[in-house]
Amino acid sequence: MPEQDIAEIIEMPRVFLDSLGIGLSIVDSATGHIRFANKECCRIVGYTVEQIESSGLTFLDLTHPEDRERNRLQHEKLLAGEIETYQIDKRYLRQDGTVVWTRVIVNPVRDAAGNPRWFCAVLEDITATKILQSQLATAEKLAGLSTFNLIVDTGVGGPDAATAVPSSLSEMLSHVHPDDRNGLETAILHAIAKRTGYTRDYRVVDEDGGTRWVRGMGTCVYSSSERYTHLVGSMIDVTSTHRDRDSEAPEPIRRILDHIETNWNQKISIEQLASRYGISPRGVYQYFANNGISLGEKIRLTRLQHARRMLCGPKAGDTVTAIALRCGFRNPGHFAREYRKIYGETPSESLRLSSSALRHDSADVTLVS
Structure with a gap:
């Protein structure tokens, strides 16, 4: 000029x-x-x-x-x-x-x-x-909260093509406890595919090898013009909540809980557990009733968590029925109903999504920014 x-x-x-x-x-x-x-x-x-x-x-x-x-x-x-x-x-x-x-x-x-x-x-x-960003960062640090905002490209296949994990999600998942990783991955991929949200408690492993509990929450917003799904979420440290809950339990109850976690796929009798760990059956029932969950429900949820892991990380030849039986569910129909109540999808959907992700390593989900 x-x-x-x-x-x-x-x-x-x-x-x-x-x-x-x-x-x-x-x-x-x-x-x-x-x-x-x-x-x-x-x-x-x-x-x-x-x-x-x-x-x-x-x-x-x-x-x-x-x-x-x-x-x-x-x-x-x-x-x-x-x-x-x-x-x-x-x-x-x-x-x-x-x-x-x-x-x-x-x-x-x-x-x-x-x-x-x-x-x-x-x-x-x-x-x-x-200034607001600085204040938010300070507030997040004080509250043990962290946030994220990812943009996921779902490609020409639309949002239902989301079956592979974006690289930044892979980075996030790499810090998740191995026992909780598959479940979180599946929950996030399901949220992306269905344009919904998720809330999940899981463990993360620090650089020094320590373990913390966090509550992860995310929601998806799909832009039809950009064909991008925005995955926005936060993670808050809930370690103290989990530790307080476990430490408040009487010693016999803690030992019973450890027994359930270790022997989750075996037949468990409340009377036998009470006798083995020096507490009356009434005391066992009373403790769980005071915490809003029965011992039977605790056992059922533990088995469902293990079934979830197997469905999200299937081995060759795995079927829904085989996994249900392996986790102590003798009635596949009852297992499917209970599973859907907790995870919002059928066991078949979880297995199909996981199997599809294994077959298509280069699916249409790529990280944009």
């Missing part, structure tokens, strides 16, 4: 340029000097029009020292023609010492030969957003 055109822009009624609601500046490509700035740009950087246009300030002079190198590298790529434009979140250091966060979009204005003569920078004040 010829310099006389820049002059014409500057001569436009400032009321027009100042009414845009966004910061606008024009920078000399050779010197980096700011040749023009509208009212919002001046407010953001904390200098008057006269100070900016007469003092020879450059955009790097106004940039926070900690962000200058990152900004300079992006600008050099633009000058070298490696990129056509760039967007950067950075801080400006005002002359009164305060800091403002901005989102800056920079585009070149080229001369007749195609060389960058000027740069047009559009500035948006995002200080409030950054």
Whole structure:
């Protein structure tokens, strides 16, 4: 753009340029000097029009020292023609010492030969957003909460084609306790495929090998125009809840619970367990009644959890009936009804989804961002 055109822009009624609601500046490509700035740009950087246009300030002079190198590298790529434009979140250091966060979009204005003569920078004040993000991060840390927002490409097959795990989900699952991994994976894939949500307690393994309980919650929002499914969720630490629940139980009850977990596929008699671990059958019934679940229900849920793992990680030749029998369910129909109540799908659906994922390692789900 010829310099006389820049002059014409500057001569436009400032009321027009100042009414845009966004910061606008024009920078000399050779010197980096700011040749023009509208009212919002001046407010953001904390200098008057006269100070900016007469003092020879450059955009790097106004940039926070900690962000200058990152900004300079992006600008050099633009000058070298490696990129056509760039967007950067950075801080400006005002002359009164305060800091403002901005989102800056920079585009070149080229001369007749195609060389960058000027740069047009559009500035948006995002200080409030950054403060909220910082407050949220602090609140999440205090609450033991973490959040995520993934975009999953379901491809031309639509959302029902979601059968493979996106790479970031694979990363998340790699930190999940092996005994809980298949169940969580299946719950997430089912949520993606059906555009629904999930809530699940599971264990995660820390870098030092320690185990924590978390409650994972997620929901899916499908965009028909983008053909993307947004998987938004959070995880909150519930380790203390699980530990308190286990530690409050009397010693005989804890030993009975350990017995059930170890011998979940065997026939279990409440009377025999009570006698073996030194408590009356009445005491066993009373404890579980006070906790809102019977011992029989606890055994049934434990067996369903093991059945879920087998269905989500099937071996060659596995069938629903074989797994049901292996987990102590003698009536496949009753097993299917109970399973659906807990997991929202039939055992056949779980097995089919898992088997499909094994057969199609390169299915249509890929991570976009």
